[in-house]
Amino acid sequence: MATNEAVADRTLDCSDLDNYIGKPMTPFSLKEDLHNNDFRRWAQAMHYPNLLHYDAEYAARGRFGRLVAPQSFTISAGEGHGACPAGIGNIPDSHLIFGGDEWWFYGPRLFAGDRVIHEKIPFDYAVKETKFAGPTCFQRGDNNYYKQDGTLFAKQRSTSIRYRRDLAVEMGSLDQTEDPDWTDEELADIESRKLEFIQAVHELGHGRRHWNDVNVGDQLPVRVFGPHSVASFATEWRAYMMTIWGGSHRNQDCDPAKLGFVGPMAGWEMDPVEELVNPENTDGAYIGPSRGHLFTRWAQYVGMPRPYGYGASMGAWIIDYLAGWAGEWGYVVHCNSQYRGPAFSGDITIQTGEIVDKMTDDQGRKLVQIKSKMANQDGTTMATAVAEVELPE
Template sequence: MTDKTLDCSDIDRYLGKPMQPGRTRDPVAPNDIRRWAQGMHYPNRLHYDDDFALESRYGRLVAPQSFPVATDDGHGAAPCCVGTIPDSHLIFGGDEWWFHGPRIFAGDLVRNERVPLDYVVKETKFAGPTCFQRGDNVYYNDRGDKIATQRSTSIRYRADLAREMGSLQATDDPVWTREQIEELEARKFEYVQTLHDLGHGKRWWDDVSVGDALPVRIFGPHSIASFTTEWRAYLFTIWGSMHRRTDLDLEALGFTKDMAGHENDPVMERQNPELTDGAYYGPSRGHLFPEWARTIGMPRAYGYGASMGAWIIDYFAGWAGEWGRVLHSNAAYRGPAFSGDITIMTASIIDKRLDEQNRPIVQVDCKMANQLGTVLATAKAEIELPKK
């Protein structure tokens, strides 16, 4: 009989203790911002079109509110992936964000302080005993301004139990006809048109009501190509871009030997950098190679949890417009976006009030599902809007 225990006891000694920070080597460049908007499939001209941005309230390109995670060296997962769990793997379970006001512009140098927070073990249908581990990331610019706080949740589990419990169904991508693709592109552009319609205008708090629906946003069909585009939007995937951690040993974390590798290894990066690239080797390659996806209990290539989190924040921020902003967002990821599927994002306003700081805010409830209605993520957010 298979031993189904999950030993998480080593995590305790790390909780509450600061880790090595995440630090980019170079200031943010305009093309870093553009690459991020493109990689996250976010066609908001404020983040890639110089002429449009020049006419905005910022007078220049500004990074999306989702951009801080692009400056981290591991999707924000570092503080929720500490301690040895033997024969384990990791996927993302959710992200909670608080935005403190300052925005990121070209020329900013961003650093990230991080502290492991807590964990709990629950029984899941996916992999039996499963560890839900949390950790905090706090992002600052080089002037000391606090930009955002990210509380990430990782899901750490035994890959052998995930395989054994029958998660490897639907291994083939669904097939879309050309006519269906054309229809999807038309529906996707309906969302883009809402960004154009708002332009530099204000979405007034006074004019929205509880029950109002946000425009439907559609992604996909996802593919290995689209997942790769997302991966390359994260700055840490570029050779030499980060002050790499020296306290990271993926095999010591308990990752199965065939998935551990040298991802983000500063010594190996100087010797053979391709071995440090998670797109090809190491724990991240399950996203882009179906064979390795199945090794860790996934049926086929799948997207990144941090990207799903960015889609959610961008969705809220794009609706709010350049005069509004996301104050807080809390997203729970129930399952990844698989290759061949589409992702459909919907949301509605569930509350409208002046908060304790007298800011005009709305609370929004969001759901992300695929074409079969399977829920991939849920989120709630508080968004500040301008008031007449």
């Protein structure tokens, strides 16, 4: 990757963030109720072939009697995939990537006809030195998700990584600019490996995975998907419902220019005024900070070697992995994930998990604690997570 001349000023000005911490932002909601096709589109984009979320006949015979949204779908029905309260405030000449999130789920599920109200409250921030971009701001924000009747059904504390894009380019810590070159035989092997997790989900079907029948040290089936591509990243982006033209009650809380995004990355993404003039300028795939995911030129402009996936999607992959193993009678009650690096174009993703504890909580729920890891084909860690999953006794 080409680098600039050494940057003289190496400071990161985060002073404006103090003006926002703890202050609620404008709530967000979609204009229409949720539809079964929203769940299907999400499952498809997240590589999650669980019949419970896309096959109506199968779902009708199960616990819910109809299609139900994946637990991970919550993030699709909100604004900015949870990054808004973790990215508010001006940091001059900066860019943002997703660094992790912690989820709490409170029981209610989403079905067609529901509507989600997304509440956003900036939480805190800290500046640390990193090999990626020198002084780097780790900012957190709370996202509370309510159903139309006011029921709080999920909370997400997201972490964004805000950094000087010129320092990231100068330091050039990520330098693998070329996609892996997979042979036909390797691709065929990847396809066969994908079936291990898929078949485990199908074999459990509508059955119960009982708490009594699992033990500390048990390994979850390995989940493999990919290779990732610009096409798969674009499919992810289009499954986030905020990207649909005219589909949301927009606001200008997270105007990229006001947040300090630099130069051509400070476009009109999600701008409610420009959306009525030329919506292609606002949907993030073509103009604005999100296009770094889809175009090599703009990925390298912000310090990435080549197109890369969305951090929020990695969080969804983790929740789907846990929920798919637990089955429709199980439930992810808490998951804390840290993202080490994105899914780059050409890479595959390999998920593993292990039960590390069994417990009964103060509500009498039977829980297993699972440590999960996400890595690419070279063994490079992409994310780690610790989660508590409820199973029937």
